[in-house]
Amino acid sequence: MDLYLPIANLSVNALLIVGLGGIVGLLSGMFGVGGGFLTTPLLIFYGIPPMVAAASAASQVTGSSISGVYSHLSRDTVDLRMGGVMVAGGLVGTLLGAAIFSVLQRIGQIDTVIALLYVLMLGSIGLMMAQESIGALVAMKRGQPAPARRRRHHPLVAALPMRWRFYASGLYISPLAPFILGIVSGILTMLLGIGGGFVLVPAMLYILGMQTQVVIGTSLFQILFVTxxxxxxxxxxxxxxxxxxxxLLLLGSVTGAQIGTRLSMKVRPEYLRVVLAFIVLVVAIRMALGLGWRPDEIYTLDIL
Structure with a gap:
């Protein structure tokens, strides 16, 4: 069933787009990360212009984050003070990202920059995830316990002035650290259409040193308002x-997330992390190859 997309200015198979959203939702539910980091690349592979793919993916992440935020608020697993600081930073980052987006769009390089950022971001995160998950699998096979993570904020965070107490996160740090993290998240969300959770969650754990039980809820809280x-x-x-x-994407992702959540309960988390790392690396490699492939039509005419 073909459906015309007025902004993308092309016709797509509606069922295929719903299915694509379902795949992203399935991965989101299985691996516990937002699917925004995969939505934009998959849309680009399908033929959606990168600029439209990034902007529309952000809209989808907004819709899919609402139920998650509500669930975490009801369980009191959101640090509202930390989330508020990160939202403030995210709003500043959104405005900065809009200015960068406008400049790149004006010089005709926005599509290339989006692809390059995805290659760098997914490639580096995928390699780190693969290294950590394979190490955990090897330790499990040998019967060795996985090394415990020490909860401590980064030395650079400790050097920042003006400290606040974030009771829910168990931290006494400068609000400048989460504010700067929010700015980075806002810029990435504006440019790439990702929710930011893929970057925020590791940063909140390993840079800010937040308690694990409030990381996901606080991340979703920030993502909702920034998207x-x-x-x-x-x-x-x-x-x-x-x-x-x-x-269409949201329609598929809501259903896929429910299925993914049930599947995640039947598979060991060590195997899930390896599969996720593999998927991230495959997408990064495909994006990198797309930057070097010669298109079938070198020149196109865009009628405004």
């Missing part, structure tokens, strides 16, 4: 948000 702001900014500036595309 809302990103969608609004994209709508007013780039006008690249395709609501029809976002709705």
């Amino acid at each position: 809302m702001a990103t969608t609004m900014v994209h709508s007013l500036t780039t006008k690249a948000v395709d609501l029809v595309l976002a709705f």
Whole structure:
């Protein structure tokens, strides 16, 4: 069933887009990470313009984050003070990201930059995940316990001035650290359409040293508001948000996430991490190859 996307300016198979959203939701539910980091590359592989793919993926992440935030709030696993500081930083990052997006769009390099950032980000994170997960598997096969993670914030965070107490996270650190982290997340969300959780969660654990039980909820809280702001900014500036595309993706991802959550309960987490690392690396390699492939049509005409 073909459906015309007014902003992307092309016709797509609606069932295929719903299925793509379902795959992303399935992975999200299985691995406990937001699917935004895979949505944009998969849309680009399908033929959606990178600018529209990034903007619409952010809209989808907003919709899929609402139920998660509500669930974590009801379980009191959100550090609202930490989340508020990160949201403030994320809003600043969104505005900075919009300015960068506008400059890159004006010089005609936005598509290339999006692809390059994805290759660098997914490649580096995928390699780190593969190293850690394979090490955990080897230790499990040998019957050795996995090394416990020491919860301590980074020395650079300790050097920042003006400390606040974040009781839910068990921290006494400068608010500048989560604020800067929020700025980085906002810029990435604006440029790439990712929710940011893929970057935020490790940073909150290993840089800020937050308690594990509040990391996911606080990350989702920040993602919800930053993706809302990103969608609004994209709508007013780039006008690249395709609501029809976002709705189809959301329709599939909600169903896929439920199935993925059930599957995750039947598979050991060590194996899940290895599979996720493999998927991330495959997407990064495919994006890298796409940067070097010669297109079938070198020149295209865009009628405005």
